[in-house]
Amino acid sequence: MSDDRYLTVTALTRYMKRKLETDKHLKDIWLRAEISNFKHHSRGHMYMTLKDDGARIQSVMFASQNKGMKFVPENGMTVLIRGEIGLYEPQGQYQLYIQHMEPDGVGALYQAYEQLKEKLEREGLFSAAHKKPLPEYPEHIGVITSPTGAAVRDILTTIKRRYPIVKVTVLPVSVQGDRSAPSLVQALSYAEEHDFDVLIIGRGGGSIEELWSFNEEIVARAIHRVSIPIISAVGHETDFTISDFVADVRAATPTGAAELAVPAREELLHRLVQLSNRMHYVVRQGYSQEANRLSKLRGSYAFRYPEQLLRQKEIELDKLSDRLSRAGTTAVSARQQQFTTLVNRLSLVHPGKQAQSYDQQLTALQARLKQAMEKRHQSEQQKFLHQINKLSLLNPLETMKRGYSISYKQDTLLKSVDQVTKGDDVQIHLEDGTIDCIVKEVKEDTNG
Template identity: 90%
Template sequence: MSEDRYLTVTALTRYMKRRLETDKHLKDIWLRAEISNFKHHSRGHMYMTLKDDGARIQSVMFAGQNKGLKFVPENGMTVLIRGEIGLYEPQGQYQLYIKQMEPDGVGALYQAYEQLKEKLEKEGLFSPEHKKPLPAYPEHIGVITSPTGAAIRDILTTIKRRYPIVKVTVLPVSVQGERSAPSLVHALSYAEEHDFDVLIIGRGGGSIEELWSFNEEIVARAIHRVSVPVISAVGHETDFTISDFVADVRAATPTGAAELAVPAQEELQHRLAQLRNRMQYVISQSYRQEANRLAKLRGSYAFRYPEQLLRQKEIELDKLSDRLARAGTTAVSTRRQHFTTLVNRLALVHPGKQVQNYGQQLAVLQNRLQQAMVKRHEREQQKFFHQINKLSLLNPLETMKRGYSISYKQETLLKSINQVTEGDDVQIHLADGTIDCIVKEVKEDTNG
């Protein structure tokens, strides 16, 4: 058999690759399938397995195709896919290269809306504790919207009608298209750096595609970063965007946003009239009370009989003067007695007097100490002589003077005949010297 009939694996794989890539039916495939084993690579490519009840196929959507996705694919999600079949040569495996993908049964934009809403809600961007209160009487309002739409006309007309004294600055932006989201973010950053009391951001109604700029994550986070209270007014009353949830207050319409931003001058005028009436009532009541007090003062004894009152006060003044003089004399006498007492007490504790007293006490104590030392010396001397006498009685030298001796064998004290034998050298110590001896015989005391 000829060797030329055998193909290499590489040749076979390349042949299969060419056949798949040249089949026009495999160049534009439309699939409905479930996603599993989804992986979003760090380089941007998306790898996944597409499956149904009977089969599965490995698939990839490169970064160039998936960057325009409005939603994030997830495991278990059913999707509608357009792509083409290719073969990955190193593994000899055919796979699907995805060109387009969207959720099955729900639009991609709606899917992206729900995913972003869930993500931001978990992060706390919608939490009530982040909501800032609107100022009661704003001085400067920023309006972020298209300068040519109906929304800006409604907002400006409503503000001018309700609160014409407020300053309004329009921050023009694009509210639709690819550049609209960055335009909104730029306007919010500008507003943060300038002096605004409240911001209105929004546009008129439209489809979800037309309102999509207000569902972008960068816009939502920019609204959350702004320190100025933000009113979101996007679309009609039934339209809800991510911006509505992040903003401090959501208005159903642009006109509603203007009504929330400023008070109505009619209401302020009515309230002002009420305050004016209350002030006039309070002033009138105060005037009547003070008039009554004045009338009472005019009818009092002091105003009717001033001379008699003056005489009475003169007498009271004399009495008070006498009491003050007596109190002063008593106080001086008391202070003088107290001073004398302190002088006497001070004399008793004068340092010179204390030194004299302590000198006398010291002489007495020194005399007592000297007598105690003499007596103690006599007692100790008697005890010392007594101990000397006792030691003399116990001194072996004294005993030896009376005719006794002590025997040693090689510096060992002899206490028994059993310690020596005939011929041993023995030293006998007497009171006046030592005798070296040789044992000639050892005899046991038969009497003892």
């Protein structure tokens, strides 16, 4: 039987969900809490647990809500939250849907600034090894800033006053608002593809919100990629942006950037005057030294007595000619002696003489070999005869010539009377033949 008093889990969960969603006090929740178990999903959603000393609640901030956040939440960070309570039906669990979040005690922009600064510094974007030197005498300067602000007027006025011969091109950009960062990146890309010797990028001072475009990561990385030296001039002396750290040189103000980009005309004129004075001094000194040398040459012996000097040189030439001749004769003689010595040494190693010497050596060796072989043959022949004689003494045939015989019984040598019995066939071998016998009687030697 069914009983209408019993609910399903789904029905109960949906009832609780409607209750939570219709409670006006749970539609706009403001919380201060600590983040734990933070996870940033690949689809952009942020999942976390919000907690304090007494409780915790599961929370989610969808990608559409966190897209404009200026900082990245981290575990252990205390934040200020605004959101609403809802219930996740599949698990029957209530949770907080976050609509807005910012760090507690520190502004979101300042938090984002510190996080990006730390990140880029770890990657080496601020390293001095990447800083490019500014050209001493630039020919073409690019100015990336707002075309209507006070900064561009200060830069152009300063450059015209200090170094009017340089070419200046203003690359107009938006320096504030949502479109300013992409505008700055586009101008940097354009400058990289054109002929600039140095770039000035910046704007006048303002709040951190107004200067924020120069703290964007895409702008910092675009500055790092550009191969042209860059001067960053953002804000006033006390304002530092991420762009200031990445740029090759940081100027406190736009006017200061212009002064760093070009030399001063007055300084150049002063240097030209100094160089001109030094050049005239060097020329005068050189002229004076050469005049003294000429005066000495005019007063020298060669100019006063040229004929005597010529005679002296003629005599020296004759002496040198004789020395050269003697040296040539001596050298030829030494070379001839060396040649004779080499010919004699060569004759000693001539192939014909070597062959004759080897032939004589071969003949002598053949004679020695023949003599040694004959001597060895005689020695071996004597040894052979000696062995033959020894074998002859042991040869049974020789013994049989003296009247002895050998007896066999069925090819077995008889050595004892015990080997035969009466009636056995026995063969007696003599020197000149064999006698077949039948044993009639066997007698043992009783004397033995």
